[in-house]
Amino acid sequence: MIGRRVFVVHGLGLAGLPAWAHHGWSSFDQTRPIYLEGRAAKVAWRNPHAELELDLAADLKLPADLATRVLPAQAAAVDAQAVLKAAVLPMRRDRRWQVELAPLTRMDAWKVPEIKAGDSIPEPVPSNERHDRQALWQRLRSDGYLYLKGQLDRQVVTAFREYYFAALAPAGLIEPGSDPRMGVGQPGELDRGELRRILFDDIVPGEKYAALTAHPAVKGWFQWFLGDDVHLHKRKIIRHIRPGEAGIGTATQAHYDLVYLREGTERVLSMWIPLGDCPVEMGGLTYLEGSHHWAMAAERAGTLHLAQAITADLPALADRHDARWLLADYEAGDVVVHSAYLVHAGTDNVDTANRIRLSTDIRYQRATEPIDWRWQEHWSDEDGL
């Protein structure tokens, strides 16, 4: 169910993706090409033209190398390089665009693989809202999450990734002799006893993890956002998922956090931090759009979910609520803050380069509000929560 991010230049091919507005070539103005990038929400891969509905990326920008990209040969006499050079971002800010692509015969000739409708991306907070607390609160209430791109310095995150995998190398987690920053998994059995010892005795209670999770870009951000003294729950979770560790019981199943935190305030906020780049194939965190509304309504009505996951069948849950799963190509430094009511889940790591998905999830709240006492010890796999 992982979708592809597609990009098109309206009017001419890019990476074999020529596209033009609904009116066809006759009304296409080659002097005013626009660049679009996003996720395909709906696709009709059919003759005479493939069509798609594209949800524009919120962080849309022109790629630096756009003008020099190689284009497939054109039948029509078009100065492809000039078109790419002239491409600009659209003036209109419509989120969804209808795009008509070339006939399938031409797409085949250009070896463009079929585009499939995929998951949608969570919308990153636009830069003009990043320092506007009121706008952020409004967004959190309406979407249930704040996707803060580049909140942490990339170096800070990759240094922790390196530390983590170097520390766990003796347990056989990574390919011997490989760069720990890459986190390339070693196929085969691990020394599970050694892994648990290093993880729970050294890393979880260690200084480096404490520094990362209380970093000014994390703790300082919560202080500013919550406008108060803050409390970081001591129970902080680090998860690594090796490629191939697929199937029920591996990726985090769909749940919302409050079911595990009911002894404290419902206003506790989680922060999910990918520890390294986490493109969709590495199994990032996915959010069920709008689910905080029904989860909150259920809690208010007293029809509480038990302290357990809702399901591992993500498509069925989305169907049941007629909602989309949101999933992004997260980059080192990005974080997502989510409400305790928003349903989320992990996806399978199917990375062909064998990179391990590493992330942490931590919880902050106002120090003055009720604190769930059960979360005030370091995380261990035996804490029963």
Ligand SMILES: O=C(O)CCC(=O)C(=O)O
């Ligand atoms: O990283 C994951 O797979 C799960 C994270 C999570 O449950 C959370 O951030 O609350």
